[in-house]
Each structure stands twice: as C-alpha cells, then as structure tokens.
Amino acid sequence: MDFEYSDEQRLLRESVARFITDRYDFEGRLRAMQAPEGWSRDAWSDMADLGLLGLPFSEEDGGFGGGGVETMIVMEELGRGLVLEPYLSTVVLAGGAIRHAASAGQKQARIPRIAAGELLMALAHQEPGGLRHGPDAGSSAERRSDGWVLTGRKIAVLHGATAEEFVVSARTNAGLSLFLVSASAPGVRVIPQRGYDGIPVAEVVLDEVATGNESLLGEDGGGAAVLERVFEEANAALTAEAVGIMADTLDVTVDYLKTRQQFGVPIGSFQALQHRCVDMLIQVEQSRSMAILAALSLSQPPAQRCLNIAAAKVQIGRGGRFVGQQAVQLHGAIGITAEYKVGHAFKRLTAIDALFGDADHHLDQLVAAGGIPPGNRGSN
Amino acid sequence: MNLDFTDEELAFRDEVRAFLAQSLPDDLRRKMIDRRHLEKDDIVRWQRILNARGWATPNWPVEHGGQPWSPAQRYIFQEEMALAHAPEGSPFNVNMIGPIIAKFGTDAQKARFLARIANIDDWWCQGFSEPGAGSDLASLKTRADRDGDEYVINGQKIWTTQAQHADWMFALVRTDSSGRKQQGITFLLIDMNTPGITVRPIETIDGGHDANEVFFDDVRVPVENRIGEEGRGWDYAKHLLGNERSGIARIGLSKERLAQLRRLEVELSADGRLTAGERDRLRRKLAEVEVELRALELTQLRVVAADAGEGGAGAAASILKIKGTELQQRMTELAIELAGPAGLAMPEEEESGAALEDGWIAAAAPFYFSMRKVSIFGGSNEIQKNIIAKAQLGL
C-alpha cells in the first residue's frame, strides 16, 4: 500500500497548482466567464504549454502517457481554480472516445492538434426527453453508399459552441455508434447557451448531416461500450475536480469565519459553525479517498472499475452538495452573490453531480450489483 | 380536539377559492407555475386586484383596511393563494412597513402613506442590513445627525431587496453611539428620490439582480418622517420582524410545489423519462417530504391556535422558520435532481414560447440556487436555533 505521489507526479501537481495561483485568479475567471466565449483562449494555450492537453494520450499517439492518477492530479488543481476551459469536453470526453475507439489515421489527425491546444472537440450525446443518463440515444445514422446521414437533437453539449468537431452518438442498424462530425458540416446547427455553473453548453441539431465513411468512430454498433468507458473516466475526473473545489471552498469558508465579525467576535468562535466546518472537512477527506479509489480503478477489470467509480460518484454527489450548501450558508448573504467565489463553487458542485449519472443513479448501479466488489483496489 | 375546519371556515375557503378562480389573471398564474421572474408590474397589478376586493392587507388593523379574520381564516387565505398560484404581495409593503405605520405612526403619517402602501402606489424597501451588521443587526453604523428639523444621513445599507424599484425605504439609522448598541437606533422613512442616495445592484448566483447596495451621502430626511421616538427604533424593528410569524413557514407554497412534483413524477414516468427504480425512489422521497410537511402544517396550526389564545409561542415561530425553509429548499433539490443535465442551460431573459412546455427544467437550477437565501435571511437558521435554545430550552 502506498499513498505517495511519485516525483514526477509531485512535479505535475506543483506545476498545475502554480498555474492556478499565478495565472488563474478568481477575478480573471469572472472576466473570462463574462467574455463572449465564456472562457479564456490564453489559459488554454497555457495549459497546452504545460503539457496538460496531451496528458492522457499515449506517447506513440503524440501524448504523454498519463494514467488515472495524473488526470486526478490535474483535475483536482483545476477544480481549485474552478477552471472554465474545455478540458473535460476536449481531453477527457471527446479525447477519451478517440483514445478508446479511433483508427490510427483518426488519432493522427487529432491527438497532436489536441495536445497543442489547436483542436477543440465536444461530446454530443445527451438528448432531450430521455433518461437523465445512459449510453443510449435516439438520434439516427443511416448508411449511404458514400457514408452516413445523421439526424437528431443533442443537448447539454459541454463547450459545444466552440468545438470544431463533435463526437456524436447515433443509432445505426447495428446499434449505437459514434461519429466524428465537423461543426461546420451542412445541416449542423449549434445553439450556444450559458450553463448555470459557468461552463458554456450548447444544443446541437443535426438535420440530415451527410458525413463520409471515415466519420465512423470505432465499430458500427460499438458505441455504447466506448461511451461507458468514457463516462467512467469522466466520472473519475469529475470526482477529482470536486475534491479540489470542496477543499478550496472549505479553505475559503474557514478563512472567512476567522475574519468576519458579528456580536464583537469572529463568527468562527461559534461552536455551531465550527462543527459545521468539521462536517465539511469530513466530506472533503471522504471524497479525496474516493477520488484515489476512482483513479486507481481505471486500470482494473470492467466490473470492479465501474462499481468503484460509481461509489466515488455517490460520495462526491452527496458530499459536494453538503459542502456547497454549507459554504453558502456559513457566509451569509455574501455567499449568494455572483461576485464571490463560493457561490460559483456551489454551482459547479451541483453540475458535477448532475453530469454522467447523479448520486442516486450510481447508487442504483451498486444496488443492482449487490455492493462494491471486494479485493484488488487497483494501482496505477 | 378537532383538526377539521368549522362550517364557517369552510365557507370562507370556498369564497376565497371562487374569488381566486375568477380574479387571478392567467398570465400571472402561468408565470408562477413556471417559476419565472415576476416583474414589478406583475406584483402591482395583482396587489391592486386584491386591494379592490379588500384583501390586500388582511393582517392590518381593521380601521386601516385590514380584515377581522381569525388566525384560521388567515391561514386558509394564505394556503388558498399559494395553491391557486397567486403571487405573494410585496412583503415590505404589506407585512412590514404597513403594520408599523398603523401601530406607531402619527396620524399624518397614516394619512399620507397607508392607502398608498396598500395599493403599491409607493413601492417600499427595507434598509436594515449593513456590511458590518447582518445577524448582529444592532451594530449598525449608518449615521443620522440632527440638523434643525432634518436628519442628515451618511453610511451604507446592503442586500436591500428591490431597492432599484423603490420609491421609499424604511431604515434603521444610528442617532446616538454613546449607550448600548440597541439604544440610539432610530426608525426613518426615506424618500428614495432624495439627493445623495446611490443604488448599486448586486448580482446573485441565480442570475437575479434584486439585491442592492444603497449609499447615503448627506441625505436630508425631514424629522416628520421618523417613526415614533428618536432612539427607540430597535423596539419598532423587533415588532416588525415578529410580524412575519404566521406566514413564515410558507406551507401553502410548499404544498403547491409538492403537488407540482407529484404531477411531474406522473408525466415523466408516462413519457419513459424515469426508470422504474427512479420512479419508486422519487415517490418515496416525495412521501418523506409530505410527512414532514403535514407535521409542520399541524405544528403551524397549533401555533396559530396558541396565538389566538394568547398562549405565547415565541420559540415556535423559530421552529416554523427553520423547518419551513428546510422544506422549501428540499423541494428545489428534488426539482434540480429531476432536471439532470438538461437543466444545465440557464434560461435566457426573454424565453421563447417553445421553452414553456418544459419550463420547469429551465427554472429548476435558478430556483434551487435562489432558495438558499431562505435559511439566511429573516434571521438565519443558526440564529433561530440560538433563540430556541435560549428561550425554550433555557440553555
């Protein structure tokens, strides 16, 4: 058993942490959020320079060969900064689909550009009117002699408005499949929206979009398996992001309680509030443990991987809600102002629970499986 | 013991129901159901309809336009309003400043203000909180210095809800700093058009702009706009904060929300948007909320009954505030859970008609975020617990 980072992992953590403290302060984040695109291209190229955008891709594909722990380290620090940039959408989601399903040619055309910060992508899977989460979709892809014709409507596409290319899920005769669709292809309509957590989302309408044979990503009918894998990685990443947000939010709250004076004393001297902060700390530590479990599970066999990550998502769903709500409450009115970091953290934690299956959804997975499997917990 | 309403009370309920069915404009009802933002005009319009019926200010003394209703009737009225999706009136006008002027105002103040308050000819805001004075309200610092027959105000208020619409503010100001901090506070009525007042909006996490900072720079207020005596403002303020008692738990609103969640459960299940497991769990969660809500409803009725018998229920109001706000917040949690990722997109200021069908999805997140405030204002829930521990448990 070993909970230590390697030297390389420690360096990675320090460099991302420095990027957040030096170049990603909260005021800058607010400005980026209010800019038309809702995030900062400068920060994105900083992240490319730091090597973060190529991190999870293998070295032969043009990446840095990072594993679950490396992604955990990055996501936790990005969480502390409440980073708005399309890391999840481009690197983890679309990038994950490419890692797991793309042909050599498809990888070559994309991974080096992603790593360099030149290519933005998004996963267009969620649809209106269906279940809140699942690997199925109602959009259709019809076989033509020279390719495919895609029709459907996608919502909650993270960073959809700035994506150059989408990974789209759609049903073929063989079942759910994934396609690479250019945002500028005729018939693609992208409607940008503001997400409540500051991350831009989009609705993507596909109206008989004709794509070539090379647009199929992975096997015809193999989309669900790829998506399951990608969602697991995304949930492990979100778990780590939530830990960063929760830890930072607790720090901010405790600092505030030490400085805010009411009744002639710092409000942190009231035991009712001290105990609440301790309860928050317990949630932070429990969540950190589950983020480690989730990260290390990524290299485990499917059954174990999936249930460990489900358990982690339950913990951060519940723990994140508690920490977010209490941080707002303990701040009083200042906690609900848009100019203050805590409210944004609360909203991001809310969104993290909602994405790729909320705590209840993942509890159902555990119930159906009869619990978390014992045995090998995983290593990196 | 008897938990049923009397025949007279039931007749009264039918009368209220009939009035609401006939008089509540459809567009307002729709907005309420979709949890959309009510404009100032919406609130004014509804208040005037109520006022024409004599029901805008039922909690006021009868001679100033109130109703001689029993506590049970007041309860019925509030509940029916909520179940019919009627907007609540301006709390600042109806529950706060009106009763204060009626009780402590001069005849001239009553004549000048009361009818206009009831009809919202003047829109009022509440200038109590300051950057350094929240839970510890009595430490407020905004100064009022006497200069002839005027006070000169300097200082700052914060979190002033809807100050941007307000014609008048009722404010607590400091006229004396020598004694205990509760002494030396004076209650003033301030015309928001007076030179020297600056209102700056504060954006909140639900995307709203209803909170404000209000700055006072040598603002001159005639002494005739003082309520009661100089230095006794704290007494009047305590009276004002206590006035909210009977409505503070907002049980009618929570019942209406629970009913809406029930309807949603049925619709979403029918459309295949919930798995069987999700549906069962949602039903269970709704049942749990319902149990708590039913208990709180009866607790509130017991408080109302004790009030009528002058039994005194000081700490009970705090119990109602805590549990009532927790349930209001719980309801918004259930809605945002149901919305899922579809709820990420924030509604645009002007929604298209097409958005309305699933309006509850777009409204779920802003409403959830907005309702965090209810455990903070009106005396935070921590402060309420301090009150109960001291007043009821003697700790």
Ligand SMILES: Cc1cc2nc3c(=O)[nH]c(=O)nc-3n(C[C@H](O)[C@H](O)[C@H](O)COP(=O)(O)OP(=O)(O)OC[C@H]3O[C@@H](n4cnc5c(N)ncnc54)[C@H](O)[C@@H]3O)c2cc1C
């Ligand atoms: C949406 C909104 C609208 C508002 N509208 C108005 C308005 O129109 N007019 C107006 O005058 N004010 C308004 N307020 C202000 C409101 O009255 C204050 O927010 C409230 O009094 C709490 O003060 P505070 O925000 O400064 O928090 P603080 O008093 O600083 O409290 C911070 C935290 O400390 C806790 N705390 C404080 N003291 C104790 C204690 N002794 N023991 C245990 N815990 C304690 C609180 O519960 C809270 O969790 C509004 C507030 C909100 C959120």
